[in-house]
Every structure is written in structure tokens, then in C-alpha cells.
Amino acid sequence: MRAVVFEEFGQEPMVREVPDPAPSAAGVVVRVRATGLCRSDWHGWKGHDPITLPHVPGHELAGAIEAVGADVVNWRPGDRVTVPFACACGRCDTCAAGQQQVCGEQAVPGFTHWGSFAEYVALEQADTNLVAIPEGLSYATAASLGCRFATAFRAVVTQGRVAAGEWVAVHGCGGVGLSAVMIAAACGARVVAVDVSPQALELARKFGATQCLNASEVAAGTSPGAGVGEAVRALTAGGAHLSLDALGSATTCAASVLGLRWQGRHVQVGLLPPALGDPAVPMSRVISQELTILGSHGMAAHAYPPMLEMVRAGALRPDLLVTSIVSLDEAPAALSTMGSAPGPGMTVIEP
Structure with missing residues (x-):
């Protein structure tokens, strides 16, 4: 063959x-x-x-x-x-x-x-x-x-427990991220799509995103992901109920956590290569706001x-x-x- x-x-x-x-x-x-x-x-x-x-x-x-x-x-x-x-x-x-x-x-x-x-x-x-x-x-x-698509479906529906009317932030609008946008919107959620590509954000809007945020246009903030996290909280009047890192990087992982509201849920979907080391997750916020950190694998x-x-x-x-x-x-x-x-x-x- x-x-x-x-x-x-x-x-x-x-x-x-x-x-x-x-x-x-x-x-x-x-x-x-x-x-x-x-x-x-x-x-x-x-x-x-x-x-x-x-x-x-x-x-x-x-x-x-x-x-x-x-x-x-x-x-x-x-x-x-x-x-x-x-x-x-x-x-x-x-x-x-x-x-x-x-x-x-x-x-x-x-x-x-x-x-x-x-x-x-x-x-x-x-x-x-x-x-x-x-x-x-x-x-x-x-x-x-x-x-x-199946990975995104389980991450949003099973692990993320999405509910109609909730705000869902999707960080990274490649294949799995766009799938998550479509699935969350189909479940009645309001979606904030985050990416650095205008073309990816255009597709995210086409597939149901309520808000689109170009991360490259957001001030960096005081720590990795802080600026994007703050922007997501502003767009959602307090933060996302559910947020997914669909790319897999230290910055998008932190931004996903930092964009949550009290008792929000972060789902890590994007792969984080071991060679790059473990990302710094803002655990003080996880504790003080009773956030939930979840993984999702297929x-x-x-x-x-x-x-x-x-x-x-x-x-x-x-x-x-x-x-x-x-x-x-x-x-x-x-x-x-x-x-x-x-x-x-x-x-x-x-x-």
C-alpha cells in the first residue's frame, strides 16, 4: 500500500x-x-x-x-x-x-x-x-x-456539563475548538470564542459564537493569560461558567482558568507536550473561587x-x-x- x-x-x-x-x-x-x-x-x-x-x-x-x-x-x-x-x-x-x-x-x-x-x-x-x-x-x-469532534462533544457535554443559558469560553479555535463552539451553541449556551486568527474567529461566529475575542489584541496583563482572562470576564459579565483550553499551552490554560466566574469549570482538552513542562495553573484562584479543574480525553x-x-x-x-x-x-x-x-x-x- x-x-x-x-x-x-x-x-x-x-x-x-x-x-x-x-x-x-x-x-x-x-x-x-x-x-x-x-x-x-x-x-x-x-x-x-x-x-x-x-x-x-x-x-x-x-x-x-x-x-x-x-x-x-x-x-x-x-x-x-x-x-x-x-x-x-x-x-x-x-x-x-x-x-x-x-x-x-x-x-x-x-x-x-x-x-x-x-x-x-x-x-x-x-x-x-x-x-x-x-x-x-x-x-x-x-x-x-x-x-x-467526539473529544469536544464529551468535553462540553459530559465533562463540562454545559447547560442552556450558560457562558462558555473556548480558547483556541482549531478543529477541536470550533467543534466545541458548535456543540456548546447547539446546547443553548452563549459562547465566547478566543483565538489570534481572524479567519478562525470568523468561522467560530458562523458556528454559533456570541462573542469573538482576538487574543493578540488584548493587553498581556500581569501574568500569562491574565489579560485574556480579564477580557472574557468583562464580555460575560463576571466570567464563563464553563471554559475550555482547546489549544494546549501554558498561556491558554491559564487564560481559561482566569476567565471563569465563581465555581466555574475548566476543562483541559488541548494537549500539553511533556517536553514543555507542566503549566503554572493559578491554584490560589481555584481555591478561593471553588473552581473545578477537569481533563477530557476522547x-x-x-x-x-x-x-x-x-x-x-x-x-x-x-x-x-x-x-x-x-x-x-x-x-x-x-x-x-x-x-x-x-x-x-x-x-x-x-x-
């Missing part, structure tokens, strides 16, 4: 022929019809994750099953499927409790093994992890669900139905988040430039 391969961290990948994957006993091989280009892929390519080289990235995907392992019960060749980016083991106590998104034995395509920037990808524990693509949902839209396959029902009903339009579709041959350049020129919305690769 043809695949995007990198042999050194930070060096531009190449498209070349590699061996076709084979399914494990409990796994499947999927013919990839669409795969998202995510900031997590960029982090992996930069060496921020423990990846064995050479490597094929890609973890947001949709396609049709090509081959099934001998122990697979619920799936057949030809089935249209997508998958959460974190494939759970299906055997441990965490999985038994229904919390597959934090399974300690999870396999992540594009990280723990070769991923979906390829014509085929192997996926583990198919009966635990695969999600059927509803009729009428395109492969490109389905691919966008597995990481950014969404288990069994939790997809409510999200898919909102998509089916038209309340959520993840298809509108896909702003660019590129070929496999265009993927290496798109990946390597993502850190400096990510572009608005989501980019999907069609192998």
Missing part, C-alpha cells in the same frame, strides 16, 4: 510503498477513505510522543472494512466504520466500567502503531471500538468525528449515539468544519507546515 512515512522527527515525510497490514485475531483492517489531519499528528511528528520510527501517522479515520480477524463477532468486510482515536482493550476494569476513553492498555493508531495516512490501517479490538457510520454521513465527515465508542443523533437531526453540522480536502501526496507538506500555518477548520486527507 501507499502511505505517508517519516523516518526522523521533524523531517518532512514521504509517500512510499509499505507492506499491507494484516488483522489481529480480534482486529480488522480498514480501507481508509478519509483521515483527518490533526494537531496531535503534528505533535507526534515533532517527537513530542513516544513513537517508534519509521512511522505512519494518522488517527482520525473512516473507511470500509477490508478484512476481519478470526475472533471478531460484530463486523464484516464492507461495513462502513469509524473509530475513536483511543482503541480500548475491552478487558480491564476501566473498560468494564464503561470508561474506555481512559483505558490504560489502549492502542492509538498513528502513535502506538502505524496509522491512517495510508490506503489501509489495522485497528485493534474491533467489537469494542468500531462505530458504524450512519447512512448519509460522508467518509470525510465521519473521519472528523473520531478525535476532534470518547468511548459506546457513547457515540447521542452525538450521532444530533448530527442526524441537523443540530450539529460537523461537515461544515471540513474546510479542506487533500490527497495523500499532499499530506506530507500539510503535516509539516501545520505548526506554522495550520489553516482554519479541518483538513481531511483522502488516500
Whole structure:
């Protein structure tokens, strides 16, 4: 098969022929019809994750099953499927409790093994992890669900416990941030979108943001994130009830916390690379204002139905988040430039 391969961290990948994957006993091989280009892929390519080289990235995907392992019960060749980016083991106590998104034995395509920037990808524990693509949902839209959209859905709805009428601040309007804006607005919340890109903020307004704040135009303040936090509190008459760091940096994390009102809820969604150290969280404010600090990591396959029902009903339009579709041959350049020129919305690769 043809695949995007990198042999050194930070060096531009190449498209070349590699061996076709084979399914494990409990796994499947999927013919990839669409795969998202995510900031997590960029982090992996930069060496921020423990990846064995050479490597094929890609973890947001949709396609049709090509081959099934001998122990697979619920799936057949030809089935249209997508998958959460974190494939759970299906055997441990965490999985038994229904919390597959934090399974300690999870396999992540594009990280723990070769991923979906390829014509085929192997996926583990198919009966635990695969999600059927509803009729009428395109492969490109389905691919966008597995990481950014599903992650945002759980962060806003399950972890964040959003309620109609609340103020929600979203810091960082890339793929996961724009998804969070759309989801929070669909749930009846008032959204403040924060970014440094006018194009990203324009999309955020299109997807339901009530207020848009260009962080580059806000005075820095006395500490990282302080100026943006103060601006969010002003726009929301006291602070956000719920705030998400959808980018992942020390500054956006602090700004998200500092923009909350009393007893507000911060959800950390954006990845914070260990190599950059742990961010300084303003814990004195967390204590004095009884703030809640939460993490959110993907969404288990069994939790997809409510999200898919909102998509089916038209309340959520993840298809509108896909702003660019590129070929496999265009993927290496798109990946390597993502850190400096990510572009608005989501980019999907069609192998």
C-alpha cells in the first residue's frame, strides 16, 4: 500500500510503498477513505510522543472494512466504520466500567502503531471500538468525528456539563475548538470564542459564537493569560461558567482558568507536550473561587449515539468544519507546515 512515512522527527515525510497490514485475531483492517489531519499528528511528528520510527501517522479515520480477524463477532468486510482515536482493550476494569476513553492498555493508531495516512490501517479490538457510520454521513465527515469532534462533544457535554443559558469560553479555535463552539451553541449556551486568527474567529461566529475575542489584541496583563482572562470576564459579565483550553499551552490554560466566574469549570482538552513542562495553573484562584479543574480525553465508542443523533437531526453540522480536502501526496507538506500555518477548520486527507 501507499502511505505517508517519516523516518526522523521533524523531517518532512514521504509517500512510499509499505507492506499491507494484516488483522489481529480480534482486529480488522480498514480501507481508509478519509483521515483527518490533526494537531496531535503534528505533535507526534515533532517527537513530542513516544513513537517508534519509521512511522505512519494518522488517527482520525473512516473507511470500509477490508478484512476481519478470526475472533471478531460484530463486523464484516464492507461495513462502513469509524473509530475513536483511543482503541480500548475491552478487558480491564476501566473498560468494564464503561470508561474506555481512559483505558490504560489502549492502542492509538498513528502513535502506538502505524496509522491512517495510508490506503489501509489495522485497528485493534474491533467489537469494542468500531462505530458504524450512519447512512448519509460522508467518509470525510465521519473521519472528523473520531478525535476532534467526539473529544469536544464529551468535553462540553459530559465533562463540562454545559447547560442552556450558560457562558462558555473556548480558547483556541482549531478543529477541536470550533467543534466545541458548535456543540456548546447547539446546547443553548452563549459562547465566547478566543483565538489570534481572524479567519478562525470568523468561522467560530458562523458556528454559533456570541462573542469573538482576538487574543493578540488584548493587553498581556500581569501574568500569562491574565489579560485574556480579564477580557472574557468583562464580555460575560463576571466570567464563563464553563471554559475550555482547546489549544494546549501554558498561556491558554491559564487564560481559561482566569476567565471563569465563581465555581466555574475548566476543562483541559488541548494537549500539553511533556517536553514543555507542566503549566503554572493559578491554584490560589481555584481555591478561593471553588473552581473545578477537569481533563477530557476522547470518547468511548459506546457513547457515540447521542452525538450521532444530533448530527442526524441537523443540530450539529460537523461537515461544515471540513474546510479542506487533500490527497495523500499532499499530506506530507500539510503535516509539516501545520505548526506554522495550520489553516482554519479541518483538513481531511483522502488516500
